């Protein structure tokens with residue numbers, strides 16, 4: 535089981551922000567911005583590079599879910615960034631696809 539599957543199964547705790555049948559959103563344990571939430575599909579897709587066309591619905595649901603999360607945490611108007619790390623050079627550490635939602639401060643560009 536990935537660490538995120540354990541959070542979904544309530545085997546380990548997390549600060550959950552929102553949830554649906556398809557996804558769960560919770561605060562990152564090592565926040566890199568005042569708002570840093572992970573939006574995670576409940577059905578495991580290891581990484582976006584291994585997603586298939588049949589995963590398109592859930593991938594879209596993660597992006598639409600980000601609107602709700604951003605509104606709930608007060609960054610919808612000020613702005614926020616969505617990040618998906620894929621593979622070693624991108625810094626992916628958990629092999630369970632997730633969208634990072636970052637906001638609450640000005641975010642530098644280009645990212646590191």
Ligand code: 5GP
Pocket residue numbers: 537548549560561562563564565572618619625626627628629
């Ligand atoms: P990645 O580096 O794979 O894109 O992102 C994985 C993220 O998961 C990291 O930002 C890391 O801080 C977060 N993370 C790892 N373990 C846990 C955990 O047990 N709980 C929570 N809430 N976040 C975690």
